[in-house]
Structures are given as C-alpha cells and as structure tokens.
Amino acid sequence: MNLMKITVLAVMLAVILPAGSALAQTEIPVSYTWTAPTTGTPVDFYVIQHSVDGGQWLQVATATENNYTLNATVGQSHQIRVAGVDADTRMGVFSVASDPYLADAGAPGQPGKPILF
DSSP states (O other), rough: OOOHHHHHHHHHHHSSSSSSSSSOOOOOEEEEHHHHOEEEEEEEEEEEEEEEEEEOOOOEEEEESSEEEEEEEEEEEEEEEEEETEEEEEEEOOOOOOOOEOOOOSSSOOOOOOOOO
8 A cells, every 4th residue: 555545544534533532442331230138237338349251359349339330341251249348347248240241342333424525
C-alpha cells in the first residue's frame, strides 16, 4: 500500500470516528445480586471476591447492599463470591461462587449514517 492510500485511509478514519471512540470494547458491566443470610447476626457489609479464568480469589470490593456491578474484561471468564460481615467485624463463610460468566461484548453495533466527504 502506498503512502498516499495510507494517508487517505487515516483521514477517512479520523472523519468517521468521533474523538475518543474505542475501536473495541474491552470491559462490560455485569451486575450480581444475592440474598442475605437467614441465620446468625445481621450483615453490616459484604466482602466481594473475584476470580478470573478459574484463578485465585481476590477481594475487589465491599458493599453495604446485596448487589455489585463488576467491570468484566471481555474474553475472560469471571466469577464472584461474597461473605457477610457483622457490626463486630466477624466475617461469615463465603457463598457458593457464581456461575462462570464469559464476558462477550457482542456483535458490533450499528454504524453511523454514511455521509459525503
């Protein structure tokens, strides 16, 4: 490909793509919810752990409500598990892990309207 064609292609892309457009989505939000424990002391907050592709569990957050939104990396399998912590900072056992979720951004969205240039 010669330099002129490359320059024209670069200019076309600069015109078509708005500033800051991402060519590929790398993370998608995935929302989780769970039920509160029915035994023991009341939960003050939850500890949330995350595992990627079946790897090590790492704490990623705490939450006072029984829901959490994870920014899941596309192309990787994600799981979370949670444990309740009471007002005396005693942590209960972790929940069963969520089903694995393979993050997929889906097919490309609709392109913008073609314009003359």
